[in-house]
Structure formats: C-alpha cells, structure tokens
Amino acid sequence: MAQIFRRRSNAIVKVALVAVVFVPVAALVFAGVMARSRYADGIGLTVDQPVPFSHQHHVGGLGLDCRYCHTGVEEAAFAGVPPTHTCMTCHSQLWTNAEMLRPVRESLAKDEPIAWNRVTNLPDYVYFNHSVHVENGVGCTTCHGPVDKMPLMQKAEPMTMQWCLDCHRDPAKNLRAPEDVFATNWNSADGKIHGHERLKRYGIDPAKLTDCSTCHR
Amino acid sequence: MGPVNRRTALKLMAASAAVSAGACGRQPEAIVPYVNMPERLVPGEPLAFATAVTLSGVAQPVIGQTFDGRPTKLEPNGDHPAASGSDAFTQAAILSLYDPDRSKAVRKGADTASWDGFAGEFLPRIEAHRAKRGEGLRILTGPSTSPTFFDQISTLLDRFPEARWHQWDPLGEENVLAGAELAFGRRLKPVYRFDRARCVVSLDADFLGAGPEQTLNAARFGAGRRVWGAKAEGFLRLHVIEPVLSLTGSNADHRLAARRGRVAELAQMIAARFGAENLPEGGIEEDARIFLERLVQELSAHRGQALVVAGAAQPPEVHALAHWLNETLGGLGETVEFLPADDEAPPAAGLRELVDDIDAGHVETLLISGTNPVYSAPGDFDLAELLGKVPFTVHHGLYRNETAARTTWHLPALHDLEAWSDARAGDGTVTLIQPLITPLFRGRSLFSVLGAFFGTLDADDREVLRAHWRRASGAGDFETWWRKSLRAGFVEGSAPQSVRPSAAAVPKPVAPAVEDEGYELVFRPDTKLWDGDFANNAWLQELPDPVTKLVWGNAALVSPSDALNLGIEDGNLLEISLGENRLMLPAMVAVGQAEGAIGLALGYGRPEAGVIGSAVGVDVNPLRRLDALWHATGAELRATSDRGRLIRTQEHSDMEGREIIRDLSFADFLHGTEEKDEEVPPSLYPDWDYPDAAWGMVIDQSVCIGCSACVTACQSENNIPVVGPEEVERGREMHWIRIDRYFRGEPDAAEVLFQPVPCMHCEKAPCEPVCPVEASVHDREGLNVQVYNRCIGTRFCQANCPYKVRRFNFYGYGDEQAYENLDDPLYQAAANPDVSVRSRGVMEKCTYCVQRISRAQQRADREGRELDEGEVRTACQNACPTQAIVFGDTNRKDSLVSKLKRARHEYDLLGELGTRPRTSYLARIRAVAASAGSEPGEGA
Secondary structure (H helix, E strand, C coil), X not given: CCXXXXXXXHHHHHHHHHHHHHHHHHHHHHHHHHHCXXXXXXXXXXXXXXXXXXXXXXXXXXXXXXXXXXXXXXXXCXXXXXXXXXXXXXXXXXXXXXXXXXXXXXXXXXXXXXXXECCCCCCCCCCCCHHHHHHCCECHHHHHCCHHHCCCCEECCCCCHHHHHHHHHCCHHHECCXXXXXXXXXXXXXXXXXXXXXXXHCCCCHHHHCCHHHHCC | CCCCCHHHHHHHHHHHHHHHHHCCCCCCCEECCCCCCCCCCCCCCEEXXXXXXXXXXXXXXXXEEEECCEEEEEEECCCCCCCCCCCHHHHHHHHHHCCCCCCCCEEECCEEECHHHHHHHHHHHHHHHHHCCCCCEEEEECCCCCHHHHHHHHHHHHHXXXXXXXXXXXXXXXXXXXXXXXXXXXXXXXXXXXXXXXXXXXXXXXXXXXXXXXXXXXXXXXXXXXXXXXCCCCCCEEEEEECCCCHHXXXXXXXXXXXXXXXXXXXXXXXXXXXXXXXXCCCCCHHHHHXXXXXXXXXXXXXXXXXXXXXXXXXXXXXXXXXXXHHHCCCECCCEEEXXXXXXXXXXXXXXXXXXXXXXXXXXXXXXXXXXXXXXXXXXXXXXXXXXXCCEEEEEECCCCCCHHHCCEEEECCCHHHCCEEEEECCCCEEEECCCCCCCCCXXXXXXXXXXXXXXXXXXXXXXXXXXXXXXXXXXXXXXXXXXXXXXXXXXXXXXXXXXXXXXXXXXXXCCCCCCCCEEEXXXXXXXXXXXXXXXXXXXXXXCCXXXXXXXXXXXXXCHHHHHHHCCCXXXXXXXXXXXXXXXXXXXXXXXXXXXEEEEECCCCCCCCCCCCCCCCXXXXXXXXXXXXXXXXXXXXXXXXXXXXXXXXXXXCCCCCCCCCCEEEHXXXXXXXXXXXXXXXXXXXXXXXXXXXXXXXXXECCCCCCCCHHHHHHHHHCCCCCCCHHHHHCCCCCCCCEEEEEEECCHHHCEEEEEEECCCCCCCCCCCCCCCCCCEEECCCCCEEECCCCCCCCCHHHHHCCXXXXXXCCCCCCCCCCCCXXXXXXXXXXXXXXXXXXXXXXXXXXXXCHHHHHHHHHHHHHCCCCCCCCCCCCHHHHHCCCCCEEEEECCCCCCHHHHHHCCCCEECCCHHHCCCCCEEEECEEECCCCCCCCCCCCCC
C-alpha cells in the first residue's frame, strides 16, 4: 500500500500548527495597530473639495485671520464655513476669471450654495463647542494643526474621545494667552511654562471637564 | 426565487460581503453654507421671535426658538401681560407644524389642482355674486379674535351686503355671552381675577381645564394659592359643583357631584340664600345641603373677595345668576372684569341658520375655513349630505379632513407658525403672529383666500396686517410702532378697557330640568384633542389625561354606583342609545362622578384625521344636538360583556397609606410649630462635593393643578419619542416627567392629588452603583447623568430606581422603529439639535435640561461673568402656568430654590429610603385640613 502522507505533509502540518497560533494573534495586533493608526483616524488625508481652497495661501501667505471666514467661532458651537459672499468680497475683484473659482461664481449667480466636504467630524452625540474653547485659551492650531502650511485641508489630530480626554484631563499645556488663540505660529513651549497660571486665570476646573455631561447630552 | 440551494446561499453571502466591504470607504459629510448669510444668524445658534399660536381663535403668546430657520420649541412670552406658562396644546404646536399629513396641495375633488386653477373658477364666481350683492354667498369660519380678520370680513360684508358670515365652534361660549346679555343687556366676556379672590365657586365651570384661557386662569389661581413669594395673606378656597370630575374639580376644597341638568337648581338655591326672590326651591339631599350651607357661609364671609363662575355648558340663566351673585357679593370689577365682545366683530350667524339656508336652497357658494363641521357638527342633521346640495363649496384648512372630502375644492392653509396674523390673548391684548418659517407646503392664509372677494388671491399677508394696523394703531410713526410691537409680540396697552356693567338683572327662574328617566350624557372638550383638531398630533394622543390617565382613546365615564348597578367594570363595552342614535364605547368607572351622569369626551373617532389620529377612540358628536350642545338626557345604557380597549398610564390610584403626597392645612402652615424632619438615614454610598453649582428642584404641590403642560414641554425639548398605543399598553411610555394622580377617600367624593415626578437626581442614587458599564453616573454639579453611548441596556438601573422615572427604548422609537410615520424626515425637523436622539436598547431619563445648563454656562463664560440666579430654567419650569416647578442652584443661598428647600413644609419623596433626592416637594397646603373637611371658615 502506498503512503497516504507524503514527506512534505509533515512540514505543512508544522506550518499550519504555527499559523493557527500566530495568524489570529497577528490579525489582532494588526487590527489594534490599524485602529490606532493615523490612517484609520484619517490624519493627513486630504478630502476632495469643489474648490481647491488653500489655507496655506490665504492664511500663511496672505495672513487672513481665521475669524474672517469662520465667523461663528467666538460665539457659537460651530465655527462656520463662509457663505459665498465672503469669498466674493475679494474674488469679485481678484482672479475674476480663474477657472478654479468657477464654482464660487456659479454659486453666486445661481444662488446655490457650495457643498464643501467635511474634514473634521465628531459623532452626533458629542456636543463640541468652539466658542468656549476659544474663550478659554485653546488655539485653533492645537486641534486643526498647522493650517497655514496646508495647501489642501487635512485632518491633523485623531478627534477620538481618548484624544479629547488627553487634554480635558490636563488642559494646562495647551492653554494660550488670549491674544495667541488665533496665532498660527504659537510655540507650545509657552503652554508648558505659563499653562498653570492660565488655568487659574481662565477659571478652569479640570475635574469638571471629565464629567460625561460636559460633552454628551 | 426558487428554493435556495447551497451554491446560491454561498453566492449571496459572498455578494453581501463584497457589498458591505465596498461600503467601508470614507463618505464625507457635506457642509453647506449660505450663499448670503442672513444678518444676525449664527449657524447652530438659536434665534428667538415673539409670535403666537391660537387655540379656538385665542392667542397663546410664545417666544419661538428657531435653529437655522427651523422652529423647534415654543416658550411662553414672559413679557406679554397675559402669558404665564403654557399649555399642552401650545407646546405640541411644533409637532403639528411638521405633520407630513398636512394638506400639501390645492385639490378639486380628488385631483390635485393649483391656486391659479382655483382662482380661474372662483374669481368669476365671486364677480357674479357681486352683481347680485352677494346673494347666495356664505362664509363659515371657526372662532376668531383677529382684529384684521374682523376688519376684512366687515369690509367684505359691506361690499356683499346679501352675503352672510357664519361661525361654528363646537366648543363655543355662546352661553357665556348670552348670560351676560341677560344680566347686563350687553354681550360681555367675563375675565376672572382668581388672584384677587379668596372664595371661588364653580358652577360646572372647568376654568382650570384645557381651553384658550387655561394658562391665564391657572396663573391667577396659582397666585391665590401660592404661599411663597409675596406674603400670603390668605388662601384661595374653591367650591365646585360639577357632573364629571374635571381638572377644576380635582383642585377643589369642597366638591359636589351633581348632574349637569341639576346645577341650575343648586345655583338658584344659592341665590335664594342671598335674597333672590321668586326662585323655585327644590328638594335637596343632606350632603348637598351641608355643601350649600358651607358655601353660602363662606361666600358671605368673603364679600368683595368672592367669585362665582358659571361654566360654558350651563344655560345663560345660570350665567346671569352668577353675575347677580357676584354683584351682590361685591365682586363686579374686583374678582370679575368684563371685556366687550360685541364692538369689534360684525355679528355672525350660527350653524343652524346656515343649515336652514342650505336646506331652503339659498346657498350657492360656501367657503369653509378653520373649522371642520362635517366631523364636529352635532347629530341633528347630516352636514355631509347638505354640502352636496350647495353647487360650489370650498374648504380651506390645514388638513384634508372630513369636511375637505365633501367640498368641491380644498385649499391648504397655513399653520400659525408660518403665517402673518393677529389675535387677542385671554386678557384681550392684541398679539401679533409672525412666521418662524416659510410655508412648508403650498398653503395660503385666510387673509389671502378672503382676498378673492377683493379681486386677488395673491395678497401679501404681511401687507394686509400692516395695512390694518396702520389705520388701527393710530401711531404717528407707524414703522417704529410696528417694529416695537412685532419685537414684543404684542401691542402694548391694547387690551380693551374693562367694562363696568350696570347692575345685574335680578335672576329669573331657570326652566326646571326635565328629569327624564335614564342617563344624562355630559359632553366635554377633550383635555388633549380639544374638539378633535389635535387628533393627528402624536404628542397629545399619548399625553395622559390629567384625571383619567387615558391615552389613545376615549371612554364613557360611569360613576361607581352606576357601574355597580349596570354590573360593569373598566373596559366593558357599553352601548349608549339616545333616540335613534346608538354607539358603543368602552366604559371606565370614574371617581367623583354624579350618579346617572355619563362623561363623554369629544374629539375622538375621526375617520380622516391622518395616519396618527384616524379611528382613535369613538366619535360622540352624533349624540349631540345643536340646541343642547353640552348634555342630553334620557339616554339608555346597555352593558355588554365584550371588552373594549382602555389604555391608561396609571392604573393604581391609592397611596396605600404611605406619605407620598403630604398635605397640611393653611392654618397649620401659618401657625404650626412642627419642625422639619431633618434626620436622614445613613448611607454607604460616596459623598460628593460641589465646588460650583449644585442643581436642585422644588415642586410646589399646593399650586400644581395637574394640567400636564410640563409633560409636553419636556417632550418637545428633549426629543422624547412617542411609542404608540400598543407600547403604552405594555407600560413603555417614555415621558421624562409624569404626573401621578392619587385619590383619597370614598370613590364618590374622593380628594384628588397631583404629583409631577421627574428624575429625583438623588445624591445617593440607587441607579448608579448597579450599572455594569458606568453609564449612570454623577456629575460635579449634582446631576445624575445617563450616558447613552455607554448604555448597553441591562435595565438594572431602572429596576433599582424607587421612583420609576427611568425609561427604556425597547425599540428604536426615536428613529428606525418609530410609531407609524413618526420617523418621517419632516417630523425630525421638530427635534432639538441640542439633545441626542436615543437609539434602541438605551436607557434615558430626565436630565434637568442639561443642554440648557450648558448653554447658559457657556454664554456666561463667553461674557466673562457668573451665572445669574434664575438664568437656567428647565422646559417644564417654563411651561408651568402656576410656577409650581422651581429650579436653580442650591449652592447659592440667595436662590429661590434654596429658600424653598429651607421651607418647613419641604420634604423628600420616599425620603426614608435615604436617596437624598435633589428634586424635593413642598407639601400640599389646603384651605381646610384633609380630615376636617366640613369645618367652614377656618384658615382663610
């Protein structure tokens, strides 16, 4: 009677036995790493936009203040995306025929808004409020990254609950002087030096910042 | 598809896996800014506008909150002289605005048509009528108080002198006006000053119950019973004679159940004691005699502070008698004031005249607006058939309802929140109505439709309104006047001067009630559906009736002794026959009801109300008669053993000897020496400290009248889903605040006690340690919060909560498994964006309106200041007409809530459990001690 198993069957079984242990572990590790990866959080990915608006050009180059376009940031939960009219304050005079700006002109002409694509998003059960963060010395670039160096807008931070809590548990290091909140060149070393005195000055009690009701209602 | 074999199954699995894998990509969400952003608008921040909604034509002044142009919540307009709190109808108006069953298009018969098409037929027709001075032209409207509408209709009648204007209100107050005419020779509308009265007698008047003046009456009534705030000099004492236990009767200190037909007789006996002559004396039972003795004695002891109120269901003679009594007791101008009801509106004919004219063939064109007579007309005539006799009929309304189905044309109307209009509030103040949103559908207002009589259907409502007020305001600078009035929501000082009528005529005897054998049917407006107008409003359908606790249907209320005689119990189907008419509806044994009286709520059983409201309950209108709208005698009852559906949110009404609601007499409150029980049981639970705010609530049971405005306000504010009748039957209603109603004493003469129960936000909360995932946690301002996205639905917290205030989403009531069409995207527009919509399998409960706390704190933070006392007001607190709910920071010693927490009669619900609730109660203060109810004169 011929052999049922050939010689190389031994090797296959050995490999299979190792794989039974190793593959699930590797898969778990891979999944864990992926879940925490910049890729999964969408960091550094640009999102297609109807108009390739460059923050690098407008903020870094021309020096526009954040609040020129994001008008709600000091008084509302949403910072706001500018209405077409805001774009046209300049672009009715500059680059009036640029192909790139055609959607903006069409929006004005047809009275139809431009549908921008969201770059940073929080789940609906999170009640984030821009105005209180800005009021209490948390600067724009702390969460949104160096926008003045982004030709196309991309997410800079993971925006996960863990990330939120990192700051809510110990906000001092991220606190700026009121005049620096909208600065794009703020040096984080400043926060490490003056953070704790600012904590008092802004009247922040970090203990309350980790209440569930602070962000969820 | 044939039988699935192994290959097909594998293929399908592979395909579905591939599809779901393909769906994993990032789908960016769009942000759509304005092209040109309106001034003052900040996306995501609410704007507030003063406006009003109407109930039976009377303005309910509100501040409408809109998010990005979308109205989400109505708050009472605190600056308005007639506004204090709100009612359930006003709170639920938001849901009706977004009702997807609302009429969306002009219809000719069953076909969709256009406004132009209608104009093409209607305008030439009007021209033809004009040539005949308006002959054959009839307009039928619902009740109205709008000065601009009156102006328009007067002009119209001038132009078309032969045309006639009819009004039909199934819950009309004709008796009230006729009664004043009898007494004073002039049609006057009484406005009651309960705040100035110390002894009030209600002759079958449900002034605290649902109605256009409910909030005004309740606020004044509350002022007469509130013992905090201004120094309490006395305590309002209420005597009520009524057939069926109403909200007013529930708040009475002394109550006599009497058949509706017998109230006149009792009223005459009262008048006779005060010297009225020639009044027939009837026989009287012992308990009624004691009741009347006490009542008379107290009325005479409170001259100048006494008030007798007759109900709209009573004949004009009883009203005249009440006026005479008020005059005799020095109440005219003191406890009751009168507004002219005859100077602004041209005289309107009634439904009877219209029916006669149609019968006689005099009507060629009929325009019906803002009323639904095919459903709501009494059973004397078949209006549906009569409408067929009119060659050209038009219905103008919010819904394609029963009337719309029988008219030639149907025109969609505007909701109050979409319209420019005006109306008078309960005190007569002119209240401006401005739109909070552009019309959702192709509706037009009555102003526009009446414009047809002046040649156009395209009138601009705002201009119509302004044109009227440009003339009527008499303001030199109209634009300033207009802007100021619009901003305030009302016209300052526009309440008419109250009329001081001449002496009331000496009462004439009332024709004695025909004491028929058989039962008396007592018709009552429904506390939730009113005359049926709100039938398609799911919030109101699911709102428990304050007294019966019924939802999603009506019942025949039967007194306990009649039930015994008939051998029936709750839920037995009862056949009621009156002459030719008979109908079947489930019986419910009702406490405090007069023997022989059967209570029937109107507004149910509508065949064409919409997806929510059609065929809920039984229509009792066929038993009504136009000449006796409010009661019928000689009814026969046949008990059956069949069971009907009776859905109630509270089946047990006894406190079982426990001190759930404490009460004490006013005398004891003033002079009592009993110290507050400060002893708190020990606890193993952790202590908390609150460096900043520590929120708390106090509910004053002395002034809570049980109206349930808070329940609907909470529903609107907190996106509370409706679960539908089947789920309520399983006890799964979701209200975050409920009103428990208890009875004490004999079933025939029981005392009624109301207790609003929101979450207690316990210091030692039993729900917190039992949660395996820490979804129920304490926060650093004392709130006991529920974290929806952590909750896994074990329901341990619900099981461990002694107050039963936690609500569980057994299904996805709020989204994918909503009742009927409540998941319609249009309804979702009513949701408050500040509050999460909860998903299936999640526990929820009252949050003390944490979103309002946050909003206020963030605003204060931005403005660099501390929160003011009273700056945070919960939805229930705002809606309460009697200020029974007080919320605030208990860490501030100066806050009202702290002061009330220190009051001697403040106590914790089930305090013996040691939960240390942050919501506590003020014991109910009564004019008389609960046990010694028969001692007159005491306390007040």
